[in-house]
Amino acid sequence: MSTKGVVSYSAAPNPAALLQKERENPSVDPVKMNYFLEGSKERSELIRSIVQQMERDPVLATNASYYHMTKDQERELTALKIGRLASYVETDNLDDFQRRLSIIGLFDPQVGTRLGINLGLFLSCIRGNGTAEQLQYWAFHKETVYIKGIYGCFGMTEMAHGSNVMGLETTATFDKENDEFIINTPHIGATKWWIGGAAHSSTHCTVYARLIVDGEDYGVKTFVVPLRDADHNLMPGVTVGDIGPKMGRDGIDNGWIQFSDVRIPRFFMLQKFCKVSRDGDVTLPPLEQLAYSALLGGRVMMVLDSYRMSARFVTVALRYAVGRRQFKPSDGSEESLETQLIDYPLHQRRLLPYLAQSYVISAAALKLETTIENTLNDLDAAVETDDLDGIMKSIDDMKSLFIDSSSLKATCTWLTAELIDQCRQTCGGHGYSSYSGFGKAYNDWVVQCTWEGDNTVLCISIGKPLVKHVMAVINDGKVVKGSSSFLTDVKDYLNDKPVITSVSDLSDLRKVLRAIEVLLMRLCYQASTVVKVNKGNFDYVGGEMLVIGKLKAHHYMLKEFIERVESIEDKSLVPHLLNLGRLYGASHVLDKFSGDFLAYSVLTTNVVSEMSGYFIPDMCKAIRPHCIMLSDSFQQSDMLINSSIGNYDGNIYENYFNTVKTNNPPSNMKAPYSAKFEALLNRASKEIRDRGEKSEEAAEILSK
Amino acid sequence: MSTKGVVSYSAAPNPAALLQKERENPSVDPVKMNYFLEGSKERSELIRSIVQQMERDPVLATNASYYHMTKDQERELTALKIGRLASYVETDNLDDFQRRLSIIGLFDPQVGTRLGINLGLFLSCIRGNGTAEQLQYWAFHKETVYIKGIYGCFGMTEMAHGSNVMGLETTATFDKENDEFIINTPHIGATKWWIGGAAHSSTHCTVYARLIVDGEDYGVKTFVVPLRDADHNLMPGVTVGDIGPKMGRDGIDNGWIQFSDVRIPRFFMLQKFCKVSRDGDVTLPPLEQLAYSALLGGRVMMVLDSYRMSARFVTVALRYAVGRRQFKPSDGSEESLETQLIDYPLHQRRLLPYLAQSYVISAAALKLETTIENTLNDLDAAVETDDLDGIMKSIDDMKSLFIDSSSLKATCTWLTAELIDQCRQTCGGHGYSSYSGFGKAYNDWVVQCTWEGDNTVLCISIGKPLVKHVMAVINDGKVVKGSSSFLTDVKDYLNDKPVITSVSDLSDLRKVLRAIEVLLMRLCYQASTVVKVNKGNFDYVGGEMLVIGKLKAHHYMLKEFIERVESIEDKSLVPHLLNLGRLYGASHVLDKFSGDFLAYSVLTTNVVSEMSGYFIPDMCKAIRPHCIMLSDSFQQSDMLINSSIGNYDGNIYENYFNTVKTNNPPSNMKAPYSAKFEALLNRASKEIRDRGEKSEEAAEILSK
Known part of the structure; x- marks a missing residue:
């Protein structure tokens, strides 16, 4: 046996050269593409400036040592980083600081969250439920927005109640005599649980508790309750504990809280919508849902996080796939070098849909961000001027935003979890090293699928109004508004006529969109018939609702993506973007849900076979030559990515080996034990x- | 608003009572069911005895503090546990110790692996590649089997080569003058990487290196190379380092090794198949594959691990689903209590297929275990007696075993990773607490999808021979033997005739099996036409091969399960087992691959719709009343499960809260920082x- 047919071992691998080659004669300008991804030149440049500041910051910047920390070290460093960010919050404008937090959420999510609970959830709850004066007092007068004086946490979930907020059991009983509320935890199940920041950082908590006045239960309302005094000692009646280690984000001091008849003044109740007078008269809000807007902002943020995190890890996996060679060609060619991973059609099929995903999510995230901003501002204006029509319109907008943000939060966080996991697997054993970044990122990420609305519960809860829309269209000729308006045509599509009959139609993204719409109509109709049989009980269509919830998000994303691409100024980017959109639609939607598309006759079996056999591989082949430039377009620096196998220079093995040796000096030849x-x-x-x-x-x- | 319609907050939740209720008047005897799961009464009892010994062992037993350890603590404790196991290995018989390791792999996988590398991989490599005398010497004479004197590691993978073993670049050059081999690492890419036990524990390594004699490269062979002397100091020329933190299993001291012209005597080469004489004459093995049997045992073990780990976490999720209430019925009933999670049809659909999965994997694991034992014994006997016919038959058996073990290893480890992840999500926020056990288990688990044969590469590599079988049947009328014999009928099924046309057929597991077989035939045929067009290059059918690899495993599992159920003595168990098999087939196979089953016309769209709409929910409903008894049947004790929300008593909240308070005393009111x-x-x-x-x-x- 000779060396022929086996690998030459004389020369070391040179992955950096392979990566650099991908950047020769590019047809994509990554700087311009980044304007598309971030929404504008201005924002792209703002982000670059913020990244540079943090990259050079001795406290905020991360490197491989980040993967060595114990829980206690993470806790302390996270607190230290919050202290460092306090100096930025005093000078940044609000929008810039929001960007800064969003970027931090990418490379050190626990800092983003631990601070986001205070500046985001705590203050959002006050903004959403308190009067303008209450917000002014707690946020500005007490300097909370500057991470000063007060540090807030968000006391919603309890040990035995998470998703069912209406069922929370902590009580706030009005004591008329003393003009106070008495906050109490009636039993172990009502212990406030998972409260981020409670264990060690927070001074105040926005507590969700049942309002009890004169023995009557008015349901769950919100109250500001001090936990610690200015010396950081616990208030009397307040018991707080650390809930211990978690799957990820150990830098956050999640805690539990029990209140034993803790008294707060009446004016600590947040009373934008619900008021209790000195005499115990209760004014209730026009619509209960208005009180739950605190979580909306977080959900929108999570869609943006999904874009950035997806971009981060598909970049690592693509760089690795270009630099890594594995197996010689099996066609008996005389090629002496092994094939680069990225040149295997299957590898392209495993990775490139995730590249497309990052692009498509970015478009949805940008749209959602402007929508929430406008909707909340409109609502605030209407409430302030007592404009009832405005309030009603805002309620409609809020409902639509609730559907869109919930379905997108669920679908995008799931897609991102899947992406991190799958990208890790494509990096083989090296993906399992902490230094590749996948492990910690996954552990930190997956809680996004559970918190602030469990993904499954969210999908179901948005499936319900869609099914009801369809029922109303059929029974009462309702006209559906907002992002679900396509349901208005449902009657025309309740047949088994396929929407896409030729694989060539898959290039037309509007047709793909139509296919999703028709499947949604048929699914909603099918679910409605089952619900009818079960006398209005939706429990029997949980499976359908889950699919409806996911497809609704894909529809939103693809639609926003198409519209952004159509309105783009730099037309040189369009062909690349269209291919990404096509690959996304075919792989992430039509192929993944092919069983449903076939069962409901939206696609033909021919289309499904040819899509899988030719269309998807062809799209991958078209994107392959540009995949590095398309991931360079995310403009994520090495510090942000923090993966020793995913650096910009592509020098995988040297970088990885140096990281290993620096952090684990081989001169330590024996273990301590x-x-x-x-x-x-x-x-x-x-x-x-x-x-x-x-x-x-x-x-x-x-x-x- | 009154309390009507909201949750009563007067009484604390009582999940323990709910769980105990499930155990009243059982129709399943969990002790007898365990005999089925473990293969026999004897083995079931043996395992119980082993578990009891370890549960009471002060060093081996785990509890919640296990979730608090840092990397360095894990490293040390793992070494300590190995020391403790050394006293058992001196008295257990081989089979019992194998069981012991398998159980350890469930509740402390890093101990199982760190020891398994020595007793499993290191010795398997010597057994597979060395002569009987070499095995006798290294394993027994030097007392390695007793964890004494020698501690071995397995030096296969390199930094730039994992799956492509034939392409490894470490060299073993024969120095005729001194009758020695010179082991050398030519460049960074050939650094031995990920070598478990290398960093701190191992004294010896079975090194995979290219045999070079007189300038000629004879391909990759195996050599025993000492790394450390009896004082545990590194040998000259040997550089070893710690590769640092990992996503999981930090208790294992994975390392890297570089050899700089390290000399070993010629007789340190393992020479069952390949020999180098004193004069440098090289004798090559009859079949190269024979040399790679070292990994087979591990793959078989991983299927068994998949059963136990699946059982462990579906048990946790089911107990939680019974004890946890969430939301009141939406049908307007007067029920004052919230609904138990398990009573939601969607929740049943999310969990019960995983219960079924655990049962089905168990059957496959048992079968595979006996097959490998017989095959390796036959091979050893044939080699020892120079029985050429026997060797050729063994080679056939090995090929079949390779296909079965590879497809099962890949599919079962993936299914288990998915199960842990999905079961965690069904436990909501509490699933994210380290004390629930999911996080660490997932991190420790997922490397099983990558090591000892990357799952994707394995699926592809077994798809290839199946496609070739189909080509040979069609072109040459070949008769296929072994577990793929159904492919012999391929010509009769190359049409678009559906196999299952009525949903009632789904109750007949033999028909489900036939459906899988027909899809496999059609997929293999389709792939073969694409390969033909591409001149024998399989790269273009990677996607199909992946599906083929997975379906082959499902076929094996379901077939073994059916056969075990048919041969069971205690017929009272049969109805339950059949329902589990039906749910598994419908949900994990037909539904999950419905796009393929429809595109290849194996199922009709009606069947797919009705399966999803009625059959799967009905099976779930049938299994629901017995789900706790069916998971109690795994007989996993609280120590094994080590989840504060998954104890046998079902007292979720008290157990969880006590764990939190014990491990994080609330009297520590302030953080150190x-x-x-x-x-x-x-x-x-x-x-x-x-x-x-x-x-x-x-x-x-x-x-x-």
């Missing part, structure tokens, strides 16, 4: 250690 | 900290 282990291997024989008691000699004596 | 954080909140105003330099007063002076 080596003596014990040596003693184990060099121990005496079992007979000696048994003191010879089982020997034949002993047997003879002991048997006599 | 609290003073810094207090100083941050109580800092002086920005103006003061800016020394007044930006004041109007300063402006006036400085502007003059």
Whole structure:
């Protein structure tokens, strides 16, 4: 046997050269593409400036040592970083600081969250439920927005109640005599649980508790409750504990809180919508849902996070796939080098849909961000001027925003979890090293699928109004508004006529969109018939609702993506973007849900076979030559990505090896416990250690 | 608004009572069911005895503190546990110790692996590649099997080569003059990487290196190379380092090794198949594949691990689903309590297929275990007696075993990763607590999808022979043997006739099996036509091969499950088992691959719709009343499960809260870094900290 047919071992691999080659004669300008991804030149440049500041910051910047920290070290460093950010919050304008937090959420999510609970959830709750004066007082007068004086946490979930907010059991009983509320935890199940920042940082908490006045239960309202005084000592009646280690984000001091008849002044109740007068008269809000807007902002942020995190890890996996060679061509060619991973059609199919995903999510995130901003401003203006029509319109907008943000939050966070996991797997063993970044990122990420609305519960809860829309269209000729307006045509599509009958239609993204719409109509109609049979109980269509919830998000994303591409100024980017959109639609939607598209006759079996056999591979092939430039377009620096196999220079092996040696010096030749282990291997024989008691000699004596 | 319609908050939740209720009047005897799951009464009882020993062992037993350990603590404790196991290995018989390791792999996988590398991979490599005398010497004479004297590691993968073993670049050059081999690492890419036990524990390594004699490269062979002397000091020329933190299993000291012209005697080469004489004459093995049997045992073990780990976490999720209530019925009933999670049809659909999965994998694992034992024994006997016919038959058996073990390893480890992840999500926020066990288990688990044969590469590599079988059947009328024998009928099924046309057929597991077989035939045929067009290059059918690889495993599992159920003595278990098999087939196979089953016309669209709409929900409903008994049947004790929300008593909230308080005493009211954080909140105003330099007063002076 000769060396022919096996790998040459004379030359070391040179992955950096392979990566650089991808950047020669580019047809994509990554700077311009980044304007598209971030929404504008201005914002792209703002982000670059913010990144540079943080990259050079001695406290905020991360590197490989980040993957060595224990829980206690993470807790302390996270607090330290918040202190460092406090100096930025005093000078940034609000919008810039929001960007800064969003970027931090990418490379050190626990800092983003631990601070976001205070500046986001705590203040959002006050903004959403308190009067303008209350917001002014707690946020500005007390300097909370500057991370000063007060540090807030968000006391919604309890040990036995998460998703069912209406069922929370902490009580706030009005004590008319003293003009106070008495906050109480009636039993273990009502212990406030998972409260980020409660264990060690927070001074105040916005507590969700049942308002009880004169023995009557008015449902769950919100109250500001001080937990610690200015010396950071716990208030009387407040018991707080650390809930301990988590799957990820150990830098956040999640805690539990029990209130034992803790008294707060009446004016600590947040009373934009619901008021209790001095005499105990209760004014209730026009619509209960208005009180839950606190979570909306977070959901929108999570869609943006999904874009950035997806971009980060598909970049790592693509750089690795270009630099890594594996197996020689199986077609018997004389090629002496092994094939680059990225040149395997299957590898392209595994990775490139995730590249497309990052692009498509970005478009949805940008749109959602402007929508929430406008909707909340309109609502605030209407409430302030007592404009009832305005309030009603805002309620409609809020409902639509609730559907869109919920379905997108669920679908995008799931897609991103899947992306991190799958991208890790494409990096083989090296993906399992902490230094590649996947492990910690996954652990930190997946809680996004659960918190602030469990994804499954969210999908179901948005499926319900869609099914009801369809029922109303059929029964009452309702005209549906907002992002679900396509449901108005439902009657025309309740047949088994396929929407896409030729694979060539898949290039037309509007047709793909139509296919999703028609499947949604048919699914909603099918679900409505089952609900009818079950007398209005939706529990039997949970499976359908889950699919409806996901497809609704894909529809929104693809639609926004198409519209952004159509309105783009730099037309040179369009062909690339269209291919990404096509790959996304075909792989992430039509192929993934092919069973449904076929079962509801939206696609033909021919289309599904040819899509999988030709269309998707062809799209991958078209994107392949540009994949590095398309991921360079995310403009994520090495510090942000923090992956020793995913650096910009592509020098995978040297970078990785240097990281390993720097952080684990090989001069430490023995483990601290080596003596014990040596003693184990060099121990005496079992007979000696048994003191010879089982020997034949002993047997003879002991048997006599 | 009154309390009507909301949750009563007077009484604390009582999940323990709910769980106990499930165990009243059981129709499943969990002890007898365990005999089925473990294969026999004897084995079931053996395992119970082993578990009891370890549960009471002060070093081996785990509890919640396990979730608090840092990497360094895990490293040390893992070594300590290996020392403790050394006393068992001296007295257990081989089979019992194998069981013990398998159980350890469930509740402390890093111990199982760190020891398994020595007793499993290192010795398997010697068994597979060395002569009987070499095995006798290294394993027994040097006492390695007793964890004494020698501690081995397995030096296969390199930094730039994992899956492509034939392409490894470490060299073993024969030095005729000195009758030695010179082991060398030619460049960074050939650095041995990921070698478990190398960093701190191992004294010896079975090194995979290219045999070079007289300038000729004979491909990759195996050599025993000492790394450390009896004082545990590194040998000259051997450089070893720690590769640092990983996504999971930090208790294993994975390392990297570089050899700089390290000399070993010629007789350290493992020479069952390949020999180098004193004069440098090389004898090559009859079949190269025979040399790679070292990984087979591990793959088989991983299927068994998949069963146990699946059982562990579906048990946790089911107990939680029974004890947890969430939302009141939406049908307007007067029920005052919230609904138990398990009573939602969607929740059943999310969990019960995983219960079924655990049962089905168990059957496959048992079968595979006996097959490998017989095959390796037959091979050893044939080699020892120079029985050429026997060797050729063994080679056939090995090929079949390779296909079965590879497809099962890939599919079962993926299914288990998915199960842990999905079960965690069904436990909501509490699933994210380390104390629930999901996080660490997932992190420890997922490497199983990558190591000892990357799952995707394995699926592809077994798809290839199946496609070739189909080509040979069609072209040459070949008769296929072994577990793929159904492919022999391929010609009769190359049409678009559906196999299952009525949803009632789904109850007949033999028909489900036939459906899988027909889809496999059609997929293989379709792939073969594409390969033909591409001149034998399989790269273009990677996607199809992946599906083929997965379906082959499902076929094997379901077939073994059916056969075990048919041969069961206690017929009272059969109805339950059949329902589990039906749910598994419908949900994990037909529904999950419905796009393929429809595109290849194996199922009709009606069947797919009705399966999803009725059949799967009905199966779930049938299994629901027995789900706790069916998971109690795994007989996993609280120590094994180590989840504070998954204990046998079902007292979720009390157990969880006690765990939290014990491990994080609330009397520690302040964090160690609290003073810094207090100083941050109580800092002086920005103006003061800016020394007044930006004041109007300063402006006036400085502007003059």
